[in-house]
Amino acid sequence: RGGVAGRGVAAPGDPATAPGDAPAGDATAVLRDDDAPAQVRPWLDTETAISLLTSPLGGMDAADLRRLGRALRDEERAGGNKVPPPSDVLLARALAEPERLVTHDPAYARGAQRLGALLRDTRELLADGGTAEAALWLLWNGTPWPARLQRAALRGGAAGRNADRDLDAVCALFDTAARAEERTGGRGALNFLEELDAHDIAADTLSRRPVRPGAVRLMTAHRSKGLEWSLVVVAGVQEGLWPDLRRRGSLLEADRIGRDGLAEPLTPGALLAEERRLFYVAATRARDRLVVTAVKAPADDGDQPSRFLTELGVEPKDVTGRPRRPLAVAALVAELRATTVDPGATPALRDAAARRLARLAALTDDEGQPLVPAAHPYRWWGLYEPTHAAVPLRDRDHPVALSGSALDQLANTCSLQWFLGREVKADAPATAAQGFGNVVHVLADEVASGRTPADLAVLMERLDSVWDALAFDAPWKSAQEKEHARVALERFLRWHVMDRGGRTPAATEHDFDVTLEAGRYEVRIRGSMDRVEADEHGRAYVVDFKTGKSAPTRDEVARHPQLAVYQLAVREGAVDEVFGGRRPEPGGAELVHLRQAAPKKEGGERLPKVQAQEPLDGAWVGDLLATAAGRVLDERFTPTTGQHCTHCAFQASCSARPEGRHIVE
Structure with a gap:
């Protein structure tokens, strides 16, 4: 019942009756060997690896394990493994090869990296003929566990008694290792393991928990029974929560079932007495100091302090107004x-x-x-003053290399997003949505080039062969996206065979690389055109397939940088070889949104949405290129907010966003 806010108890540190650290016998897990293939499971099985990581030697909790496992899977995907092994397998590998953890955040990887290095040193010691006692000392002395136990023992109380027992157990473990070596020397750790097995002591392995450092514990009043702390805070003692006089139980009133049949439900007086006893339990958990808080609303129908406050024997102190800042370290x-x-x-x-x-x-x-x-x-x-790099980002004597998408980011959206994503290479890993687009683009190219017939069944068969390599958050999401891919391919096939004003395919996935003048700069434009078509007048028409869920407005399409760059590249000779060495005039370009349906008057759900850009007119594209090139060469990347912020991976470190403003303020 209740929770932290309403009927909870918050107390710093471990409770007096909380169990101590895991048994010292966990230290012997490293001495076992594993005969699984090294390329699959190095020398450490997954169960032992997880036990070691969450033992006092590793000191990691479940949250650290999840974060590290997720980071290792992301690392596998970034390395080209589209279907990485499970997290526990990767954790075992990382523990056996701790140098892999150097690049990960120490906040959650430091414990695993330290433990992995320690286990490697222990294995080398045993391989060189070291004794079990020496191996145990290396393990014991190489972690913060001894210092934790020492501090707990010196603090005294129940936690100190638990620490004393753990220290006694460690000493007994060392004595056992020494006796095993003295009794029948020459077999190293094997004597020690046989000695432990001979003891045959039952242990509750299911109750092992990660090491709990000193911290604030949050729990309900019921969970606090039998525990004590130096300081206890009972929060949210409002009328209606303390006491809570609502009927207990469920729809079928299973709480009334007793030995003698159905019991009568508790009366309001009995409920009040039970609530008073529960409040007494919460308040008496404090050894030295008790803090009880409640909210008092100005209106009579708002929250009011509980009647139990008057029974504490202390006059409540009214605190009006808000604190000048949140009561937190930050x-x-x-x-x-x-x-x-x-x-x-x-x-x-x-x-x-x-x-x-x-x-x-x-x-x-x-x-x-x-x-x-x-x-x-x-x-x-x-x-800090703005930094200046000793080596310029781009050599001013060479053309500035840009792509159509980079031009849009630098000139229209956010130059800082371009710099962090393209130059720093800090962009987020490829998502399932990007994988969706890549698959559809490849299949569209195969159909247009004649390598695959324009048949939906054939395309779906090809799609099935690669779909499982895409990583989705859940199976239902994978099924949903696969259906969207089927609809997109169906729209593409109808668009592919329809009459498009006499245009015929000339090239697909056509790479280009042209250098052109843009004001006082030279700009090198590189990229790939999804499709180049020849219209009835012999002009080159560029088609760009889109698989996103949004589309630009009509005005934005008229000055769409990527389409304009394609047309400019045509004008500078990017498709001459496709047209037999002749330089065609650009006849326009269009976006074909395979994921979105056309308006009803243009075909509706059966066809994709098409947005066309007229042949280039004016010098606006050159001005756009000059602006982008100037920002790159001047090396001043200012953040700009807009719709693009929704999917930006750098919001938390962007000074133009509330969540990232702490970087400079």
Whole structure:
């Protein structure tokens, strides 16, 4: 019943009666060997790998495992493996080859990388004839686990007693290893493993949990029974929640079933007494300090403090108004940072803020990693002047290489998005939507070139052969997208065989590379045309297939940069070889949206939506190229907001977006 907000208990640290760390016997898992093929499972089976990662030696929790497993699968896909192995297999491989984890975020990969290196050193020690006792000491001494147990033991209380028991168990494990080696020496770890097996001690392996560091625990009042903390916060003590006098049970009232048949439902008085006892349980979990909070709305029909508050024997204190900032570390750091650079603040206040920031910046975890990295001035990017690279992004003496899509980003949408995605190579990995488009484009090319017949059944058979290689979030999403692909291919086939004003195919997937003048710059345009057709006047007409879910407006198509670049490339000789060495005039270009239906008057659902661009008129394309080239050579990439932000992978680090503004503020 209830939850954190309404009927919950929040307490810092582990409870006094919480179980201690996992048994020290977990350390022996590394001594086992695995006879699975090395190319499939290196030397460590997946079950043992997961156990080690979540043991006190690894110290990882379920969230860290999920994040690391997801990152390893993304790495496999980026490396060309479209169907990567399961996460547990990749985790076992990474643990056996810890150097693979160097490129991953230390926030979730540091524990696995450290443990992997430690296991490798232990295996080398055993392979060189080292004893089980020496191997255990290497494992024990190479992790933060001893320091954690020492701190817990010195704190005392039930958590300290658990730590003492764990330390005793570790000492007993070392004694066992020493005795096994002395009794029948010469067999290394095998004697030790046989000694442990001979003990035949039952263990509850199902109850093992990851190491829980000191933290705030959130739970309901029922879950807190039997536990104690130094500080307890009982939040949301409003009337209607404490007490909650609603009838318990379900539609069939299974809670009334007892030994003697159906019992009478609890009366309101009995419910009130039960709620009072539950509140007493929550309040008495505190050893030193208890904080009880409630909300008091101005209106009588709003939230009001519970009647139980008056039974605590302390007059409630009214706190009106909101705090000047959220009560969180990030907000505190932001306020202190702003104060240190505020010219209106007194020197004493600025000095006090700087000292407090220094204290926060010096805080580290068990492994020496900063707990509040944003407090250090080295992280205050907003105070830094714009950087200048020693090596220019582009050589001004050479043409600026651009594509049609790059031209659109640089001139019309967001130049910073282009720089981070194209130059820094920080764009998100290919998505299933991009895979969808690639498959449809390939099949359209095969039909137009005559390599595959224009038959839907044949195309679907080809589609089936590659579809499972595309990664989708769920099976139902895969089935849905496959149906969309079938509809798109069906529309393409109808469009392919229809009369398009006398135009005939001349080339498909035609690569081009032309250099042209754009103001005071030279621009090299490279790309690929999905389809080039010859119209009845001998002009070149370019077709670009689209598989996205959105389409530009009519005005946007008239000045669509990518279509304009195609026409400009035709004018500069990009398709001369297709037309027998003759340079044709550009006759226009069009977007064919295979995923979207045409208007009813143009064929409706049976045909794709087509948006045409007239032959080039005016110098606007040259101006667009000059603008884009100038921004690349000047190396000033300013973020610009718009519809393109919806699918941008850099929102969290973009100063033009609310979620990324913390980078410079």
